[in-house]
Amino acid sequence: MQPSETSRPAILTVDDDPSVSRAVARDLRRHYGETHRIVRAESGPQALDALKEMKLRGDQAAVLLADYRMPGMSGIEFLEQAMDIFPAARRVLLTAYADTDAAIEAINVVDLDHYLLKPWDPPEEKLYPVLDALLEAWAAVEHKTIPETKVIGHRWSARSSQVREFLARNQVPYRWFPIDEPEGQRLLAAAGGEEHRLPVVITVDGDVLIEPSDTEVANRVGIVTTASEHFYDLIVIGGGPAGLGAAVYGASEGLRTVLIERTATGGQAGQSSRIENYLGFPDGVSGAQLTERARRQAHKFGAEVITTRDVVGLEVKGAARKVRFADGDSLAAHTVILATGVSYRQLSAPGLDELTGRGVYYGSALTEAANCSSQDVYIVGGANSAGQAAVYLSRACKSVNILVRGDSLEASMSYYLVQQIAGIDNIHVHTCTEIAQAHGEEHLEAITLKHQDGSTRRVDTQWVFAFIGAAPRTDWLDGPAKDARGFVLAGPDLPPVEELGDEWTLDRAPYHLETSVPGVFVAGDARAESAKRVASAVGEGAMAVMLVHRYLEKL
Structure with a gap:
């Protein structure tokens, strides 16, 4: 041929x-x-x-x-x-x-x-x-063509790391070229770029993007960023397990469904190296694999998935529910499912903010794993995401050190992960320990650890991965009632109907996953008192669609 x-x-x-x-x-x-x-x-x-x-x-x-x-x-x-x-x-x-x-x-x-x-x-x-x-x-001599998107950047650049993370989580094949290596220099010269204006992204078609935004990258590598219609039956906000579950069930049941995601589908689960307690996968499945299958399934049934759109507001316009985007655009539907999930909390020790993306990462273990091979890495957090990252990194790293403020992992991590970690020689769990300070100029060079007894010690490392806390992504949300921590209240967790205020205009009580705004539902980790597990999030996404049907029948 x-x-x-x-x-x-x-x-x-x-x-x-x-x-x-x-x-x-x-x-x-x-x-x-x-x-x-x-x-x-x-x-x-x-x-x-x-x-x-x-x-x-x-x-x-x-x-x-x-x-x-x-x-x-x-x-x-x-x-x-x-x-x-x-x-x-x-x-x-x-x-x-x-x-x-x-x-x-x-x-x-x-x-x-x-x-x-x-x-x-x-x-x-x-x-x-x-x-x-x-x-x-x-x-x-072996000559491999490179059909992937190419990214040229500084090794210790926060923005370069963000672009690589964005492409990886959106399943866009790419090749990374550090600027301090000869091939990176050759590509930059061919692209007509300059070292002080990085990263540079080169698409498969040869288009050159200099210091691009996520939206610019998305538009040039085939990621959909614009909805095809102005009005839908259902808008799902958030592309984690709950949002993907809602999109699959909504579209498969005939609802005109659009899912809006500001970065990449998958949420925190999409960054997990291996999920082993999800029903139907006895050998485990990576978060990326599970996410990609769910995304393709949603497409199969006709759901639209649009990315790099940041929702900043929700309004009630008669029978319509309107969502506003940061760029001033908007989209409306009969119903909305809030599936915004949670984000990792930022570490507060001195020096960490300045070194974020330059040795300090939040949930980026998969993207950066190849770069920290044979080195000592530190993971902050004691929940499943931290444990999964530790197991994954232990295969190539010299040592993986888990830092937890509590006195054990058992209180917050699944039993199977605790047992796995105990059986891996190069994983070390440091209880009652936290980071007191980060040190480094261009990139992370060391951290100071503080123990519960007040003692401190400094250790050399270029890698810290943080997986702590669960701050709900609801700071933009006005209207639906939230608890003191920002999680959205729904169904039986809401006050009685007579106390809901003017937003509630119906003569019935809210459905199980319905918020204090009729026709607006919540599913997954953003919901108050949710289980914070992948399977329960998917289940809530499916259940929310069932309640959407019930709501639409009474319009």
Whole structure:
């Protein structure tokens, strides 16, 4: 089977004489056209532009043939600059007999592989055998094309870390190129970027995004950010297990359903390395796998999923429930399910805020795991998410240290995880311990630990992963009643009907998952007194849809 156009390595020829350039390209296509792309240029700058576009697309250049005498940029100057873009490409200089001495001298300048005298008729004797040998030598070295999105950035940059996390959680394949490595420098030069304006994202199509927002990235890598309609039967706010469960059941039961997520579907569960107590998965399932299956299931039934939209308000407009976005846009529906979940609480010790994204991470263990191999890492938190991260990181890290304020893990972590951790030699649990201070300039270098007895000690580490607390994502929400901690009250947890106030306009009591605003329901971790487990969140999402049907029947 013939290779596709984009998968074939390229042979590039550059000559300023159009007739010679066409003749070279013709000879190359005749012999190599089925297995290689033949790229023709008539100047050095034009050829460099072609190579940069290939680099951005993730294509490969196998051989570069350049005429020695070209105005503006000689063949040697072109090959010297081309080395920075495709260092593995074989380099050939095309020369007249009078220029052979210069060609020989160029061997050391541009690490020339061969020089060819013009004319080379017949090509079967003087051109093809030379190129056959060069292509064979090039193919003997592994050359992997990179069809993924590329991210170039500083290793210890918070924004670079955020972009990588955003792509990973949205299931967008990407390749990371630190700016302090040669390939990162080559890609940045090809993209026309600057080191002080990072990260740079290069899409599969070769589009260059400099310091992009999440929405800009989403729009260029195929993530949907805009709803197709203005009015729905059901708006689900939040794409964690509860939101995905509601979207699946809502759409499968015929409701025009849209799910709104501000970052990526999956919520905290989507960041779990392995969930082993979820029904139906005896060997466990990663949060990313479970999330992706649920997202595809929602799409299958017709639910829309839109991402990078931050909801900042909820209003009642007659029979409609309207949600407002941070960019001023809005969307309306008959009903709304709040499935916003919870977020990890920020650590408060001095130095931690400044080093967030530069050694201090909140729930980013999967994205950063490859970078902390064979090192000492610290995990803050004693619930399941912390335990799952510890087990995962223990496979590659030198040591994993769990810091918990309590005197044991049993009070907050599932029994099966506690037992697993106890059986892993390089996981160490430090009870009655917290971080008192973080140290470092450009990135985290050490932390000071404080023990319950008041003693402290400083330990060297570049990695802290925090999984503490459950702060509900409801600070934007006005209208539905909340408890003192911000969790949304629903059903039997609400005051009697006569005490609900003007928002409650019906002559019945709220349904089990209905808030103090009719037609607005809550499911999952954002609900007061919820179980804070994946299975219960999915179940509440399904139950909320059943109650949505009951509400709609009485409209």
